[in-house]
Amino acid sequence: MSSRGSSTQTGQQRPSAWYAAPAVLFFGLFAVVPMLLVVYLSFTDWDGFGFPQPSGAGNWSRLAGDGEARDALVLTLVFMVLSWLVQTPVALLIGVWAAGRQRNRAILSSLFFLPLLLSTAAIALLWRSVLDPNFGVTQSLPLLGEFNFLGDTSIVIYTVIFVITWQYVPFHTLLYQAAARTIPASLYEAATIDGAGRYKQFFQITLPLLRYTIITSTVLMLVGSFTTFDTVLILTGGGPGTATRIAPLYMYITGFSGFEFGYASAVAVLLLALGAGLSLVVTKATGFRDMNSQQEGA
Amino acid sequence: MTVAQTATLPEAPTGATAAPPVRRRRGGSPGGRRERPNWLAGVLATIWLVIVAVPLYYLVAASFRTRQDYLSTSPLKPPTDPTIDNYVTVFEGGFLTYLINNVIVTVATVAIVVAVTVPAAYAVARNAGPLVQRFFSIMLIGLAIPAQATIIPVYLLITQLRLYDTLLAIILPTAAFALPVALLVMTNSLRDIPKELYEAQTLDGAGPFGVLRNLVLPLAKPAITTISVFTALNAWNGFLFPLVLTQSESTRVLTLGLWDFQGQFGTNVPGLLAAVTLSVVPIFVLYLVGRRYLLSGLTAGFGK
Numbered sequence: 281m282s283s284r285g286s287s288t289q290t291g292q293q294r295p296s297a298w299y300a301a302p303a304v305l306f307f308g309l310f311a312v313v314p315m316l317l318v319v320y321l322s323f324t325d326w327d328g329f330g331f332p333q334p335s336g337a338g339n340w341s342r343l344a345g346d347g348e349a350r351d352a353l354v355l356t357l358v359f360m361v362l363s364w365l366v367q368t369p370v371a372l373l374i375g376v377w378a379a380g381r382q383r384n385r386a387i388l389s390s391l392f393f394l395p396l397l398l399s400t401a402a403i404a405l406l407w408r409s410v411l412d413p414n415f416g417v418t419q420s421l422p423l424l425g426e427f428n429f430l431g432d433t434s435i436v437i438y439t440v441i442f443v444i445t446w447q448y449v450p451f452h453t454l455l456y457q458a459a460a461r462t463i464p465a466s467l468y469e470a471a472t473i474d475g476a477g478r479y480k481q482f483f484q485i486t487l488p489l490l491r492y493t494i495i496t497s498t499v500l501m502l503v504g505s506f507t508t509f510d511t512v513l514i515l516t517g518g519g520p521g522t523a524t525r526i527a528p529l530y531m532y533i534t535g536f537s538g539f540e541f542g543y544a545s546a547v548a549v550l551l552l553a554l555g556a557g558l559s560l561v562v563t564k565a566t567g568f569r570d571m572n573s574q575q576e577g578a
Numbered sequence: 579m580t581v582a583q584t585a586t587l588p589e590a591p592t593g594a595t596a597a598p599p600v601r602r603r604r605g606g607s608p609g610g611r612r613e614r615p616n617w618l619a620g621v622l623a624t625i626w627l628v629i630v631a632v633p634l635y636y637l638v639a640a641s642f643r644t645r646q647d648y649l650s651t652s653p654l655k656p657p658t659d660p661t662i663d664n665y666v667t668v669f670e671g672g673f674l675t676y677l678i679n680n681v682i683v684t685v686a687t688v689a690i691v692v693a694v695t696v697p698a699a700y701a702v703a704r705n706a707g708p709l710v711q712r713f714f715s716i717m718l719i720g721l722a723i724p725a726q727a728t729i730i731p732v733y734l735l736i737t738q739l740r741l742y743d744t745l746l747a748i749i750l751p752t753a754a755f756a757l758p759v760a761l762l763v764m765t766n767s768l769r770d771i772p773k774e775l776y777e778a779q780t781l782d783g784a785g786p787f788g789v790l791r792n793l794v795l796p797l798a799k800p801a802i803t804t805i806s807v808f809t810a811l812n813a814w815n816g817f818l819f820p821l822v823l824t825q826s827e828s829t830r831v832l833t834l835g836l837w838d839f840q841g842q843f844g845t846n847v848p849g850l851l852a853a854v855t856l857s858v859v860p861i862f863v864l865y866l867v868g869r870r871y872l873l874s875g876l877t878a879g880f881g882k
Binding site for chain 1: 616619622623626627629630631632633634636637640648649652653654690693694695697698700701702704705707709710713716717719720722723724725726727728729730731732733734735750751753754755757758761780785786789790814815817818821822832833834836837840847850851854857858861862865869873876877
């Protein structure tokens with residue numbers, strides 16, 4: 281009780297709003313202000329050096345007729361859907377498997393989680409050299425050696441999806457593993473007594489009981505792949521050509537390579553709006569918020 | 579045999595802490611398993627294991643190869659003439675500077691996030707006023723803001739503040755974008771503290787600050803660990819902010835340094851891979867000594 285008489289107002293029992301002030305200031309300055317600023321910038325011309333010059337709705341009318349931007353958005357959409365389709369079953373199955381209690385699983389699952397320890401830059405650079413058409417690992421393998429994973433415009437997007445999967449599956453596996461552990465064994469025992477086989481048990485017990493985790497994981501995957509940027513930048517730079525130029529990368533290249541920051545801001549606003557809309561739709565459609573509050577109450 | 583399993587099971591992971599896999603192994607006898615081997619899952623897990631392990635093996639093996647060896651031998655064979663020259667080259671290439679910068683950025687970001695989040699979460703958990711609660715809702719919306727989409731105004735802001743190409747330029751936005759998750763985790767944890775404990779403190783005459791110091795801080799330790807690890811990983815692995823907000827060698831952080839090595843080393847792939855390997859070592863050590871904490875930080879806010 282040595283802290284008694286610390287200089288605060290003793291009459292007041294609860295913390296005042298001032299306790300939140302530093303967080304408000306900080307978040308306001310570096311997150312809220314930029315969000316408003318990017319809207320303003322989308323109505324200016326700015327080469328990144330002097331001051332932004334107001335330019336009316338020029339950027340927006342340009343964006344409306346920009347085929348490259350449209351292509352980038354379509355590619356992003358394809359990328360999101362395919363990433364989700366690939367990652368979900370893999371993460372779900374491995375997560376459920378890793379939640380089991382058999383021998384060796386502890387060791388094996390700690391191996392599975394290793395990619396989590398690598399930064400995005402490390403992962404992208406590692407895969408760049410693994411997939412190198414001259415000296416890479418795939419080149420030395422019989423069947424895989426036939427492909428130029430990073431140079432062939434028709435397969436490079438799948439390569440990116442694969443690397444993203446490699447990077448993020450361990451995280452989602454963790455979510456599924458933790459959730460699968462909470463399913464009571466008695467359910468499975470009862471099912472076994474009733475003569476339900478393993479696959480029946482999986483589809484009728486495991487899957488339904490993991491539905492909230494599937495939703496959480498889906499939200500994170502969709503929002504995550506919508507804004508994926510650095511992996512693709514390092515792995516392919518958006519190329520070859522524009523084969524992997526997804527929307528966030530298009531924005532980055534337009535701004536920081538093309539020095540058209542005003543126009544890039546318009547693309548950024550579009551991304552912000554679509555990203556927020558996406559989160560909203562997914563959370564509304566799936567009851568993600570309700571689920572959160574349920575857990576808080578639990 | 580099946581009955582014995584029941585006793586081990588209700589081991590629900592609590593809070594944001596993802597439970598470490600399989601701590602208890604019952605009796606150790608294989609006969610204690612309730613299932614026959616699941617071949618399909620086993621095969622899938624093995625395939626995935628190969629996909630995960632081969633690149634990592636290649637990474638470490640190649641980092642010990644001579645360039646000649648790298649160009650001439652199959653990448654999956656062990657190095658014929660292992661050498662640490664690549665590591666020497668990496669350190670001569672400025673790796674230490676990048677490492678120190680990374681440590682500074684990480685420590686400072688964590689310090690800011692913890693210092694700002696704990697009192698804010700305390701206010702959100704204990705002050706029902708509309709002002710604080712509205713602030714909390716706005717912060718939660720922040721969870722959905724992709725940092726990428728605000729990078730241009732952040733760049734403008736940082737140049738106007740004359741912070742461009744300083745470590746502070748990386749630290750401030752990184753901390754700001756880690757705040758929503760940190761606040762969410764911290765607030766949930768403080769809400770779990772029983773009201774009676776707060777009331778007892780008040781009866782003892784403690785003001786809000788006293789409560790913060792005597793009650794909140796000690797009880798929030800696990801949550802502080804979680805948000806520290808979460809923030810530290812974000813800062814350690816961050817790429818976009820350093821890429822856009824710094825340029826010179828003296829302010830370069832590790833992730834950018836790796837990318838730079840890629841250009842600088844050209845065909846010296848073993849050198850690049852040695853740098854990549856080195857960049858993983860600190861996190862790997864953390865993984866070995868504090869796996870639990872690392873995993874809780876990784877899934878902060880979602881690992882329920």
